[in-house]
Amino acid sequence: MPAELRRPERTFTIRQLCTEFKATPRALRFYEDKGLLTPARDGMNRVYSYKDRARLILILRGKRVGLSLQEIREILELYGEHDEAMTQNAHSLKKFREKIVDLEQQREDIEGAINELREACERLEKHLAAKRPDLLPKAADYDQMLRARLDGHPEMLGAK
Amino acid sequence: MPAELRRPERTFTIRQLCTEFKATPRALRFYEDKGLLTPARDGMNRVYSYKDRARLILILRGKRVGLSLQEIREILELYGEHDEAMTQNAHSLKKFREKIVDLEQQREDIEGAINELREACERLEKHLAAKRPDLLPKAADYDQMLRARLDGHPEMLGAK
DNA sequence: GCGATTGTTGACGTTGACGTAAAGGGCATA
């Protein structure tokens, strides 16, 4: 991650975050509406801190693994005030454990789905290779795709 | 898997499948509407074959990993007529490969999310243990949850 | 000063995946 981004006093405009993470302003405002983000203001304009940016990363990842905004908010709130009503934290704990079980199941499902898709691809390739080899996509296309994924945010690869 | 369920001539009512997989009749009819299922009929009533049940399992797993019904249908169609328009299959192939990359990313995300949730749980537990040990859930609860998951469909554990 | 760009707040529209209610048929049990 570039040192530039790590400087705690660094701030971001809504558009900067949007282009960085391929989101839309509407989405960020929506998250704010739902209480997942609370950027500062400069007059009317939103000013996102480095912490806000970190939260956004968590939000987006949460979404990718199928969490609802509501669930994501619960998780984010854990990083906030630690000395709230304890019963609520006990409740969070329970829900988190449930979610872990959920995610482990999901991981298994994904393994299975990947395997099935791989097999389906193999069958399709054989089928195509036999009858219409001209339609076979080049291996380069796949490379291209992979690179496109990694290009965007290399710093997220090992992000904690 | 009980031999009973494997007998190819075995059929199921809508309600049987619903209770088995915790779905609703509305959902199954909806899938049928969208072309993902095509059960036989006995008069007006739907009669699901063993194959229909297998498709349903695939549908539900597809959903769990975040596939849309549309995408699931494409996959299911692959198991059907193999000699359709080849260009369409070439298109499917491309989309499948994209989906695989997608799922691999998702798997990474899930790993990360699980780790974070585990850490969060640990922090919470320490916090609670220190201040309100009475609120700590028993380990037995977690066991209970795990068993509840596995109870339902033991045959799905190794399902292909 | 003017247009372009980027920002703001509503308010309404959209899409996917169903839920729900209405209206009815078929069969069993009391």
Next chain:
DNA sequence: TATGCCCTTTACGTCAACGTCAACAATCGC
């Protein structure tokens, strides 16, 4: 015969997660 229960279809409702559009403010370059 009536009371349930489960099945059917058709049609409208809902919820999340935004998209889209309108109307307006602030700032930048020229």
